[in-house]
Amino acid sequence: MVEKRAICLLSGGLDSCVSAAIAKKQDYSLYALTFEYGQQHQREVQSAQQIAESLQVQEHIVFPLDLKQFQGSSLVDDTQEIPDASSLDRIGVTIPSTYVPARNTIFLSIALALAEVKEADAIFIGVNEVDYSGYPDCRPEYIKAFQAMADLATKKAVEGKKTLIETPLLHLSKKEIIKKGVEVNAPYYFSWSCYRGEEQACGQCESCLLRLKGFQDAGVADPLIYQSYPDWYTQNK
Amino acid sequence: MVEKRAICLLSGGLDSCVSAAIAKKQDYSLYALTFEYGQQHQREVQSAQQIAESLQVQEHIVFPLDLKQFQGSSLVDDTQEIPDASSLDRIGVTIPSTYVPARNTIFLSIALALAEVKEADAIFIGVNEVDYSGYPDCRPEYIKAFQAMADLATKKAVEGKKTLIETPLLHLSKKEIIKKGVEVNAPYYFSWSCYRGEEQACGQCESCLLRLKGFQDAGVADPLIYQSYPDWYTQNK
Numbered sequence: 411m412v413e414k415r416a417i418c419l420l421s422g423g424l425d426s427c428v429s430a431a432i433a434k435k436q437d438y439s440l441y442a443l444t445f446e447y448g449q450q451h452q453r454e455v456q457s458a459q460q461i462a463e464s465l466q467v468q469e470h471i472v473f474p475l476d477l478k479q480f481q482g483s484s485l486v487d488d489t490q491e492i493p494d495a496s497s498l499d500r501i502g503v504t505i506p507s508t509y510v511p512a513r514n515t516i517f518l519s520i521a522l523a524l525a526e527v528k529e530a531d532a533i534f535i536g537v538n539e540v541d542y543s544g545y546p547d548c549r550p551e552y553i554k555a556f557q558a559m560a561d562l563a564t565k566k567a568v569e570g571k572k573t574l575i576e577t578p579l580l581h582l583s584k585k586e587i588i589k590k591g592v593e594v595n596a597p598y599y600f601s602w603s604c605y606r607g608e609e610q611a612c613g614q615c616e617s618c619l620l621r622l623k624g625f626q627d628a629g630v631a632d633p634l635i636y637q638s639y640p641d642w643y644t645q646n647k
Numbered sequence: 648m649v650e651k652r653a654i655c656l657l658s659g660g661l662d663s664c665v666s667a668a669i670a671k672k673q674d675y676s677l678y679a680l681t682f683e684y685g686q687q688h689q690r691e692v693q694s695a696q697q698i699a700e701s702l703q704v705q706e707h708i709v710f711p712l713d714l715k716q717f718q719g720s721s722l723v724d725d726t727q728e729i730p731d732a733s734s735l736d737r738i739g740v741t742i743p744s745t746y747v748p749a750r751n752t753i754f755l756s757i758a759l760a761l762a763e764v765k766e767a768d769a770i771f772i773g774v775n776e777v778d779y780s781g782y783p784d785c786r787p788e789y790i791k792a793f794q795a796m797a798d799l800a801t802k803k804a805v806e807g808k809k810t811l812i813e814t815p816l817l818h819l820s821k822k823e824i825i826k827k828g829v830e831v832n833a834p835y836y837f838s839w840s841c842y843r844g845e846e847q848a849c850g851q852c853e854s855c856l857l858r859l860k861g862f863q864d865a866g867v868a869d870p871l872i873y874q875s876y877p878d879w880y881t882q883n884k
Contacts, residue, residue: 474713480764511763512756515800519756523749527717552799559792563752568783 415439415530416576417521420461420470422454424601424621425536425579427461428587431596432578433534440467441528443521447477447510453602460600469528473520480511514547518556518575525573526564538579538587540620553577584624592630599633613638652676652767653813654758657698657707659691661838661858662773662816664698665824668833669815670771677704678765680758684714684747690839697837706765710757717748751784755793755812762810763801775816775824777857790814821861829867836870850875 416438418430434440442465444458455472462470514537521533537548546552557575561567579587591598603621604611611618613636622643625632653675655667671677679699683692692709699707751774758770774785783789794812798804816824828835840858841848848855850873859880862869 471716473716474711476711477760479708479710480760510760512760512801515756515759515796516753519749519752522752523714523717523747526748546802546805547800549799552796555792555796555799559752559789559796562786562789562792563749563784565748565783 413439414532415441415468415528416532416534417441417443417525417528417530418467418534419517419521419536420444420458421536422457422461422602423536423617424591424598424603424624425538425587426458427536427598427601428591428594428596429534429536429577429579430461430465430467431591431594433532433576434465435594438532438534440465441524441530442467442470443517443524444470444472445475445517445520446472447475453604457600457602461597464597464600471524475516475520477510477513477516512547514545514552515556518560522560522563522573526566530573532574532576534576534578536579537577538582540582540584550577550580553580583627584620585627588624588628588630592628602634608637610635610637612636613640650676651769652678652705652765653769653771654678654680654762654765654767655704655771656754656758656773657681657695658773659694659698659839660773660854661828661835661840661861662775662824663695664773664835664838665828665831665833666771666773666814666816667698667702667704668828668831670769670813671702672831675769675771677702678761678767679704679707680761681707681709682712682754682757683709684712690841694837694839698834701834701837708761712753712757714747714750714753749784751782751789752793755797759797759800759810763803767810769811769813771813771815773816774814775819777819777821787814787817790817820864821857822864825861825865825867829865839871845874847872847874849873850877 414437416433418433418440420426420430420442421444430440430442442458442462444455446455459470518533518535525533537553539548553575560573560575566573582590602611603617605615605617606612611634613622618636619640622632622640626643651674653670655670655677657663657667657679658681667677667679679695681692681695696707751772755770755772762770774790776785776787790812797810797812803810819827839848840854842852842854843849848871850859855873856877859869859877863880
C-alpha cells in the first residue's frame with residue numbers, strides 16, 4: 411500500500427486537534443505544521459507540541475512568522491486587550507478584533523510549499539463556518555477559491571498531481587465537532603482554546619465560551635479546568 | 648485627491664525594480680516588501696534597500712521567512728550548486744532547480760495581509776511569462792486564480808474593497824521590460840539579477856544570461872559590470 415501523507419495545520423486549539431485526529435483516522439502519515447506568530451496565547455504552541463506527540467506525527471514543524479509587523483489585530487498586537495464576549499448572541503455578527511489579516515491564506519500557502527517538499531497528498535485545516543464568526547477566510551467559497559489557485563501554483567500541480575485542501579469540520583457546529591473528536595479519539599486534554607493564555611483557561615473570552623457551549627451541547631465533559639465558568643454552564647451541569 | 652497606495656514586492660532584481668518604478672509612475676504611494684528567506688544571493692536584499700530608497704518609498708518592510716526548512720531548491724539549499732545555463736535555448740524548457748515551492752503564493756499572501764494593514768489598493772509584482780521559464784506561479788492563469796481567492800480572503804474584501812494584483816510585466820519580453828524600465832526611470836544601477844551573489848555578477852547563470860540578452864536586444868547599456876560575458880554578447884557589442 412502506498413503511504414498517504416497529510417500536512418496538518420495544528421494551532422494547539424480544539425478544532426485543529428480534531429481535524430488532525432480525523433486525518434490520522436483516515437490512515438494518513440501526519441506532518442504537523444504550527445505557526446509561531448507572536449500570539450498572545452503562546453501557550454497554544456506548547457499544546458500543539460503535545461497534540462502532535464500524542465498523534466505520533468512523522469514530524470512537527472514549528473514555523474516562525476513575524477506577523478507582529480502587521481498591527482491591527484488584538485491577537486498579535488500587545489497594546490490591545492482581548493475582549494470579553496459579553497454574550498454568546500453577539501458572537502459571529504461582526505468581524506472580531508481578533509481577526510488577523512489574511513491569516514489562513516498565509517498559513518495555507520506555507521502548508522502548500524511544505525506539501526510539495528514532503529510529497530503530501532492533502533492539507534488538513536480545521537476551519538468551520540461557526541468559527542467563521544466573521545472571519546472571511548473560514549468560508550466554503552474562500553476554501554474553494556484557494557483550492558483552485560493551489561491547483562495552478564506548484565510544480566506538482568503542473569505535473570497533474572493535486573494537493574487537496576481538506577476541511578472536515580467546515581460545515582459542523584461546535585457540538586458536532588466535539589462529538590466527531592470523541593469518535594476519532596482526539597487528544598482534547600492537550601488542546602487549548604483560551605485567547606488570554608494564562609495558566610488556566612479564563613472561561614470568559616469568546617473562544618472559551620464557544621468551547622464550553624460545544625462540550626455542554628455534545629454532552630461531553632471538557633477535561634480542562636477553567637478559572638471561572640459562565641452561569642449558563644454551571645446551571646445546566 | 649485621495650492617495651493611492653501600493654505594496655510593491657521588491658526582490659532586488661531587475662523585474663521587480665521595473666514593476667515598482669511603474670507603480671511610482673502611476674502616482675501610487677509605495678510600500679516596498681522584501682523577503683529575507685535565506686537566499687544564496689543575500690546581495691539582493693541590499694539591492695532592494697537601495698532601490699526602495701531611490702524610489703522614495705513610504706516604508707520598506709524586510710520580512711524574514713525561514714524557507715530553509717523547505718529544502719529542495721538550490722536557491723535556498725546550501726548543499727546544491729547554482730547551475731550554469733549552458734545555452735540560452737535550454738532556458739524555459741523544464742522547471743529549473745532554482746524553483747522554490749509555492750514561492751509567489753507565500754509572497755503574495757503576506758503582501759495581501761500588508762495591503763489590508765496599510766490600506767493599499769494594489770499589490771505590484773514583477774512576474775512575467777518569459778521569467779516563467781517553467782515557474783508555474785508566473786503564469787497568467789495562476790495570477791487570475793490568486794486574484795479570485797484574494798477577493799474572498801480578507802475583511803476588506805468582505806466590505807467590497809478589492810486589492811488588485813497588478814502584474815505590469817506579465818506579457819512582456821525581457822527586451823520590452825528593459826525598454827519599459829528606461830521609460831519609467833527604473834533605478835537599474837541598483838538592481839541585481841545574478842543567482843550566485845558574489846561581488847560582481849557572474850555573467851554565466853541563467854539569470855545573468857537572460858538579463859544580458861534583454862539589455863542587448865533593447866539596445867540599452869547594462870550599468871552593471873560582469874565577471875565575464877558570454878561570447879554572443881561581446882561579439883555583438
